[in-house]
Amino acid sequence: MKTSPTLALQNRHVTIRSFTSQGITDEMLTQILEAARRSPTSSNMQAYSIVVVKNPDVKRELAVLAGNQKHVESCPAFLAFCADLHRLNSACELHDVEMTNNLETFIISTIDASLVGMSVQTGAESMGLGAVMIGAMRNHPGEVAKLLGLPENVYVSFGMCLGWPARDQIPPQKPRLPSNLVIHQEKYDSADPQPRIESHNRELARHYVSLGKNQHVAAWSGVIARNLSRPLRPDLLATLEEMGFNISGQGREAG
DSSP states (O other), X not given: OOOOHHHHHHHTOOOOOOBOSOOOOHHHHHHHHHHHTTSOOGGGOOOEEEEEEOOHHHHHHXXXXXXXXXXXXXXXXXXXXXXXXXXXXXXXXXXXXXXXXXXXXXXXXXXXXXXXXXXXXXXHHHTTOEEEEEGGGGSSHHHHHHHXXXXXXXEEEEEEEEEOBOGGGOOOOOOOOOHHHHOOSXXXXXXXXXXXXHHXXXXXXXXXXXXXXXXXXXXXXXXXXXXXXXXXXXXXXXXXXXXXXXXXSOSXXXX
16 A cells, blocks of 8 residues: 555554653754745734744743643743734725624634644654644633733734754554544534444554553543533633634624
8 A cells, every 4th residue: 555654654653741851953843834934824824923932931831831841841931822813903904994804704713723733743743853732721711811911802822842853752643533533525424423422442552551550441532521511711711812813703803
């Protein structure tokens, strides 16, 4: 079967949270980021920005805001992927028009940031680096924005720890959901997913046991049920609208 180095790289992916003390050169990081900027973007809006953080004090504060995730502090470089409408607003002002600021522009900017972030990770891994994405940047979006000097209409959608993997701490790959539960042919398969979910629960539980972890048999669905049985970041919408995003349609327009 035909394959490619890129597919092989993607199939080897694991999340890296332990890094060596070796730094990442500016030249290497620039090379990775410039390649990632060729990522798809909605209508060529390029509605994202990337903040590169190497300052130890700033990384330490970001780690606290992310729930004390130590790898945010210990990684050589932390990247903040921002959904950015600020620059688009400036472009509109050049032509004396008011930028549309609604749910769609919020989604566009968030997707643009996500696409470029995935490209950065793939490019970084192709150079031998490891990474972990940090969704907890949304725990305190206002504080993160202030720390990074973000203007109005910009928020950190997620972060990324980047560095050289500590070879003795590279984890084994974690099983994914069954392919036939995620990939649908021609139309969505609405058959009861629970039998396949339970099968995945058992597979994932065996994985955790192999690592010496005590694990309940509902290794996947139990975590999902626990996490989604309560509101996730209930203040996020209000905070983002205070930061200039008119997601609900009730906020003020940018201007």
